[in-house]
Amino acid sequence: xxxxxxxxxxxxxxxxxxxxxxxxxxxxxxxxxxxxxxxxxxxxxxxxxxxxxxxxxxxxxxxxxxxxxxxxxxxxxxxxxxxxxxxxxxxxxxxxxxxxxxxxxxxxxxxxxxxxxxxxxxxxxxxxxxxxxxxxxxxxxxxx
Numbered sequence: 001x002x003x004x005x006x007x008x009x010x011x012x013x014x015x016x017x018x019x020x021x022x023x024x025x026x027x028x029x030x031x032x033x034x035x036x037x038x039x040x041x042x043x044x045x046x047x048x049x050x051x052x053x054x055x056x057x058x059x060x061x062x063x064x065x066x067x068x069x070x071x072x073x074x075x076x077x078x079x080x081x082x083x084x085x086x087x088x089x090x091x092x093x094x095x096x097x098x099x100x101x102x103x104x105x106x107x108x109x110x111x112x113x114x115x116x117x118x119x120x121x122x123x124x125x126x127x128x129x130x131x132x133x134x135x136x137x138x139x140x141x142x143x144x
Contacts (some may be wrong), residue, residue, distance in 0.1 A: 064104040071100035
C-alpha cells in the first residue's frame with residue numbers, strides 16, 4: 001500500500017493544478033463511469049480506482065456517499081450479470097453491495113455520535129436521514 005502511495009503521489013502533484021485554478025471534474029455518481037463489465041479481465045482496474053478514490057476521500061460523510069454510490073453501481077452490475085446469465089458473478093456483486101452499504105452505515109453512525117457529543121442537532125438529523133436511506137437499501141437488497 002505504501003509503495004502504491006509513493007508511486008501515485010508524483011502523478012497527483014503533476015495532474016492537479018494549483019489551488020487557485022483548481023477545477024474538479026469527474027463522473028457524477030448517477031452515471032456508470034467507465035464501462036468495464038464485471039466479467040471482464042480488466043474489471044480489477046475499476047475496483048482499484050474505487051479503492052484509490054476511497055483512500056483519498058478524508059471526509060467521513062463524503063466517504064459514506066462514495067460507498068453508497070459504488071454500492072448502487074454494484075447493484076446495477078449485478079442486474080446486468082443476471083441478464084447475461086452469470087448468477088455466480090451477480091452473487092459476488094451482491095455481497096460487495098451489502099459490504100459497501102454496511103461500511104457507509106458505520107461511517108455515518110460514527111459521525112452521528114460525534115455530532116451528538118458536540119451538540120450539533122441539525123447535523124445529527126441530516127446524518128440520520130442518510131443512515132435511514134442506507135438502511136432502506138440494505139433491507140431491500142438486490143433481488144437475485
